[in-house]
Amino acid sequence: MVRKTKAEALATRNLLLDTAERLFFERGVSKTSLADIAKAAEMTRGAIYWHFKNKYDLLQAMMERVRLPPETLLEAPVENAPLQAMRDYAVKMLRDTATNPRRRRVLSIMMHRCEKNEDEAKALTVRQQAAFIDCTSHIRLCMTTAVKLELLPANLDTDKATTMYLALLFGLISNWLFLPDNFDLEADAEALTDAFFPMLHHSPSLLK
Amino acid sequence: MVRKTKAEALATRNLLLDTAERLFFERGVSKTSLADIAKAAEMTRGAIYWHFKNKYDLLQAMMERVRLPPETLLEAPVENAPLQAMRDYAVKMLRDTATNPRRRRVLSIMMHRCEKNEDEAKALTVRQQAAFIDCTSHIRLCMTTAVKLELLPANLDTDKATTMYLALLFGLISNWLFLPDNFDLEADAEALTDAFFPMLHHSPSLLK
DNA sequence: CAATAAACATGCAGTCATGTATGTTTAAGC
DNA sequence: GCTTAAACATACATGACTGCATGTTTATTG
Structure with missing residues (x-):
C-alpha cells in the first residue's frame, strides 16, 4: 500500500502537518511525541521521518505555512x-x-x-x-x-x-x-x- | 552527611530553586531534567524529591518567589x-x-x-x-x-x-x-x- | 516491461527521565 | 544518652521517545 502518487504524498504531508498543528496546540510541543502525531494521523512514524528530518523540522514546516512576507x-x-x-x-x-x-x-x-x-x-x-x-x-x-x-x-x-x-x-x-x-x-x-x-x-x- | 539543621535545609531548598531558575532560563523547562538541576546544584535527585513533589511543584515554587500581590x-x-x-x-x-x-x-x-x-x-x-x-x-x-x-x-x-x-x-x-x-x-x-x-x-x- | 526509487511500515537498540523504595547519617526532643 | 525522624543519597524498575536500519509495495521511467 505504498508508493503513492505525488499528489497523494503531498496530501499525506499536509495531513501530518495538520495533525501536528492540532496536537501541538492541544498538548504543547514538548508533550507531543512523533508517535502521537503519527497515530492521530493514522500513519506511522516512518511517514513523518520520510517527509521531515525530525520533530523540529516538522515544527518549522508547520510554522512556515502561516509565514507571510x-x-x-x-x-x-x-x-x-x-x-x-x-x-x-x-x-x-x-x-x-x-x-x-x-x-x-x-x-x-x-x-x-x-x-x-x-x-x-x-x-x-x-x-x-x-x-x-x-x-x-x-x-x-x-x-x-x-x-x-x-x-x-x-x-x-x-x-x-x-x-x-x-x-x-x-x-x-x-x-x-x-x-x-x-x-x-x-x-x-x-x-x-x-x-x-x-x-x-x-x-x-x-x-x- | 545528612540531617542538617533547619537553616541548612532551607539553604538547600533555596539553592535548588536558584539552580532550577538558572537552568530553566538557559535551556527551557522541558529540556531541563531533575538530574540536570541536582547535578548543577551538586546534590542528588533525592534532595529535590524531598523538598518538592515533582518537577512542576518545583517550578511553581520557583514562580511563587517572584509573585507579589x-x-x-x-x-x-x-x-x-x-x-x-x-x-x-x-x-x-x-x-x-x-x-x-x-x-x-x-x-x-x-x-x-x-x-x-x-x-x-x-x-x-x-x-x-x-x-x-x-x-x-x-x-x-x-x-x-x-x-x-x-x-x-x-x-x-x-x-x-x-x-x-x-x-x-x-x-x-x-x-x-x-x-x-x-x-x-x-x-x-x-x-x-x-x-x-x-x-x-x-x-x-x-x-x- | 523491467528496473528503479518513491513513499511509506515495521522492528530494534539505546538513551534518558521519572518515581519510588530503601539506605544512611545526624540534629532534636526527652 | 537514646530514640526518632528529618534531610538527604543511592539504587532500581519502568516506561517513553528517538533514530536508524531494513522491509515492502507500487508509480514511474526509459
Whole structure:
C-alpha cells in the first residue's frame, strides 16, 4: 500500500502537518511525541521521518505555512500613506488572528506552547527573532516616512513610537490568545488599532 | 552527611530553586531534567524529591518567589489618584523587570520558556490566568474610578482602555525579554508608560 | 516491461527521565 | 544518652521517545 502518487504524498504531508498543528496546540510541543502525531494521523512514524528530518523540522514546516512576507500584508503604499499602511497591517493581523483558525493555532503554538531554548529549537528562535527584527525595521521605516511627510510631529522619537506599536500589536495578540474571553479581538480590532495613532501626536514623552 | 539543621535545609531548598531558575532560563523547562538541576546544584535527585513533589511543584515554587500581590506595587491610593496608581504600577513593573535579574529570569521562563498545555502544567496555566484576570479587574477599577473622578472622559470605554493598558504593559515586557537589545527598557520605562495616558483623552475610538 | 526509487511500515537498540523504595547519617526532643 | 525522624543519597524498575536500519509495495521511467 505504498508508493503513492505525488499528489497523494503531498496530501499525506499536509495531513501530518495538520495533525501536528492540532496536537501541538492541544498538548504543547514538548508533550507531543512523533508517535502521537503519527497515530492521530493514522500513519506511522516512518511517514513523518520520510517527509521531515525530525520533530523540529516538522515544527518549522508547520510554522512556515502561516509565514507571510510583510509585503503581502502591507498593501497600502508605504511611501505615500505610511500611517494607512501601519493601520491596515495591524487591523489585518488582529482580524486574521481572530478569524483564521490556522493562524490562531500556529501563533498560539509559537507564543505559548513552544519553548525558546539554546539547543535544538534555537534555529526556530533565531528565525522568529529575525522575523521580529524585520517587522521592527519595517514599522520604523513607516514611522520615519510619516514624519518626513509631516503626517507625524517632526520631533517624534520614532524608535520609541515603533516600540510602542509593536508592544501593542503583539501584546494584544498574545493576551487574546492567552485568554480569548477577555475581549472580542475581531469586533474591536479596528477600534483598538485606531486608538494608537493619536498617541503619536499627543504624548509629550514620545517627542525628542 | 545528612540531617542538617533547619537553616541548612532551607539553604538547600533555596539553592535548588536558584539552580532550577538558572537552568530553566538557559535551556527551557522541558529540556531541563531533575538530574540536570541536582547535578548543577551538586546534590542528588533525592534532595529535590524531598523538598518538592515533582518537577512542576518545583517550578511553581520557583514562580511563587517572584509573585507579589498587586497591592504591594500599587502604593498610590487607588481611590484618590487612580491614574497615578496605574502609572506607578507600570513603571515599577518595567523597571523591576529590567533591573531585577531574578524577576527577569522568572518572567522569561513564564513567558518564553514554559509551555501552556492541558495536562501536568495545566495548574500553572490556570494560576497564571487567574493572576492575569486579577490584574485586569484591578486596572479596570482604576479606569472606572478615574472616570468617576473626572480624570478621564466620561464616555471612555473602560474595557477597551483596560485592554490597551495590559496589552502595552505585557507587550513591552514580552518583547523586551525576547530581544533585550531592541530597546532600553530601564531607561525608557517612564517615557513609554507616560506615552499611554494621553491616548485615553485623544482617541475617539476609545469612547462609547 | 523491467528496473528503479518513491513513499511509506515495521522492528530494534539505546538513551534518558521519572518515581519510588530503601539506605544512611545526624540534629532534636526527652 | 537514646530514640526518632528529618534531610538527604543511592539504587532500581519502568516506561517513553528517538533514530536508524531494513522491509515492502507500487508509480514511474526509459
